[in-house]
Amino acid sequence: MDRRKIARARNHPSLRGVARQDETGELSWPLVDRRQGRTDPPSGRERRTDIDQDAIDQLSSANQLLLSLQKIAITLPSSLDLETVLDQAVAQVPELVGADIVTILLANKDATRLTIVRGRGSANLLEVAVKDLPPHIREALDLNRSIAIRLSQLEKGFAEEARVGAYCALRSRGMVVGLISAEWRVEQDLKRQTQVLTGVADALGVAVDNAHIFRDIRRQSASDERRRIARDLHDRTGSGLAFVALELDRLYRNENDEQTRVEISTIREQVGLILTEVREMLFDLRVGLNGEVSLYDTIVDLSQRVTSRSRTLVTYELSDLPEVDAYLSNEIWEIIKEAIINAERHSQGTKIQISSVVTDSLWTLSIIDNGIGIQPENKRPDSYGLTGVLERAETIGAKLVIESPLRNKDYGTAVFISLPVSSNDDGNSEITDDSSSH
Known part of the structure; x- marks a missing residue:
């Protein structure tokens, strides 16, 4: 073979090394460059490494938030005691939204006044007419979602030191049953917090309404039971005692023995006292207000x-x-x-x-x-x-x-x-x- 051809072959551009190295430290040749230009599928480990860690953190936070909201949605409406419902809500809401001041207000019968029933922080008002609420808070009562407000001297929240606040009406069966307020002493973006507060308000509104309904049922049941007892006292005990009194009067009239007459008279007097007590009990059970x-x-x-x-x-x-x-x-x-x-x-x-x-x-x-x-x-x-x-x-x-x-x-x-x-x-x-x- 011609040595000159061999020499030329060694210096041929196609065989000339490129002035850079690949990641293994070996020279990169044109053919190798073309081959490495292809995109090989990454391994499982590489895929996990490439995922943005911030996205993982956000997904984890969102998952924890959903679990917390699910817990509230399940536990709050299941309780039929209003005090328990309010205690659970005021304890869990600060953890969910990170608020400095949390205030729960309940509406009166016709939803014209709101009264603070639970609070964490330093809310000042105890009771307020809806018409006297600041316009930016009153607006929340007309919406089915939370609103976020930057507070100031002109637009105040429930706490004097609050700088931003989120507010949402508590609703159930189409009625306003209250208002929940979350306020912060430092300005911040409340996009996430308002979404969370809306979910909390939905569950809390149903829970408050359930507690009201159960209270009314319990009260009505007690009234019905009082009426039943009064009816039984009148129909059975009262009638029975009246019959005994009449029989004692008959025996007294027909008895000739003086000692026996004294004993019958004593018994008749005691029956009369008991009958009077029963009648007073009937009055106490039945007495109540009516429209007249x-x-x-x-x-x-x-x-x-x-x-x-x-x-x-x-x-x-x-x-x-x-x-x-x-x-x-x-x-x-x-x-x-x-x-x-x-x-x-x-x-x-x-x-x-x-x-x-x-x-x-x-x-x-x-x-x-x-x-x-x-x-x-x-x-x-x-x-x-x-x-x-x-x-x-x-x-x-x-x-x-x-x-x-x-x-x-x-x-x-x-x-x-x-x-x-x-x-x-x-x-x-x-x-x-x-x-x-x-």
């Missing part, structure tokens, strides 16, 4: 009956009774009746005083007796027969205070029920319905 009798007249009627049937003198000062709607009036009456009857039965006192006072937009009812007070061994909330009072005060948003013994004394018990009031167009006081009943 005012709260004042009903209280006066019970006071006079208690005075006439026992050694307890009941006095009342009710000149300052605010205007109340039928529902709230009936609940207040049930509280007053329960407190009066408890004092009559348990206090061993001789006087019960009922008072009504309106001061500083607050209506306070008081039922005070001069009895033995609540004994230390009976200081449980349900020991003095006040379970019904506690439950009803809670449902209408009233503050209940039980003082025993009386201040600066060693006897007596005082029950105070306080509710917020406002002035109507005529200048008269009317109760602010904080019961959030629908």
Whole structure:
């Protein structure tokens, strides 16, 4: 073979090395370059490495968020106790949205007023009319989603120090049952937080409504049971005792032995007392407000009956009774009746005083007796027969205070029920319905 040809062959451009190396450190030849120009499918490890770590973090965060929202959506509506629902919500919402201030407000019966029932942070208002809400917050009540607002001196939130806030109405069955507010002390983008708050509000609205419905069912069931007991007392116990009394009267008239007549007379007297007690029990079970009798007249009627049937003198000062709607009036009456009857039965006192006072937009009812007070061994909330009072005060948003013994004394018990009031167009006081009943 010609040596010159061989030499030329070695220096041929097709065999000349390129002045760069590949990743293995070997020279890259044109043929190798063309082959390496192809895109080979990456291995599984390379695919995992190439995925953006930020995307993984975002997906993980979104997954955790969905799980949390699912948990709220499942657990909140399943609880039928309003207090439990509110406690769960105010504990979980700050973790979900990272808010500094979380406020839950419930609407009254006709959704004209909102009352703060739970809060974390430093929200100032306790109760506000919807018409008095700042326009940017009131707007949330008209929407089916959350809104985000940059707050300022002109556009304030529920907390003075808040710089941004997200607000969403609580809805159920097409009605506004409340409002949830999340506010931050440092400005930030709230796009994600508003989406989360909307999901929370959907579940919380249903849960609040369920609790209201269950409360109404329970209350109606209690009323139905009272009527059933009253009916049984009248039809069975009352009728039976009346028959026994008549038979004793007949035996007394037909008996000639004086000693036997004395014994029959004694028994007849006891039956008469029991029959009177049964009739009073029937009155206590059946008495209530209707559209024809005012709260004042009903209280006066019970006071006079208690005075006439026992050694307890009941006095009342009710000149300052605010205007109340039928529902709230009936609940207040049930509280007053329960407190009066408890004092009559348990206090061993001789006087019960009922008072009504309106001061500083607050209506306070008081039922005070001069009895033995609540004994230390009976200081449980349900020991003095006040379970019904506690439950009803809670449902209408009233503050209940039980003082025993009386201040600066060693006897007596005082029950105070306080509710917020406002002035109507005529200048008269009317109760602010904080019961959030629908």
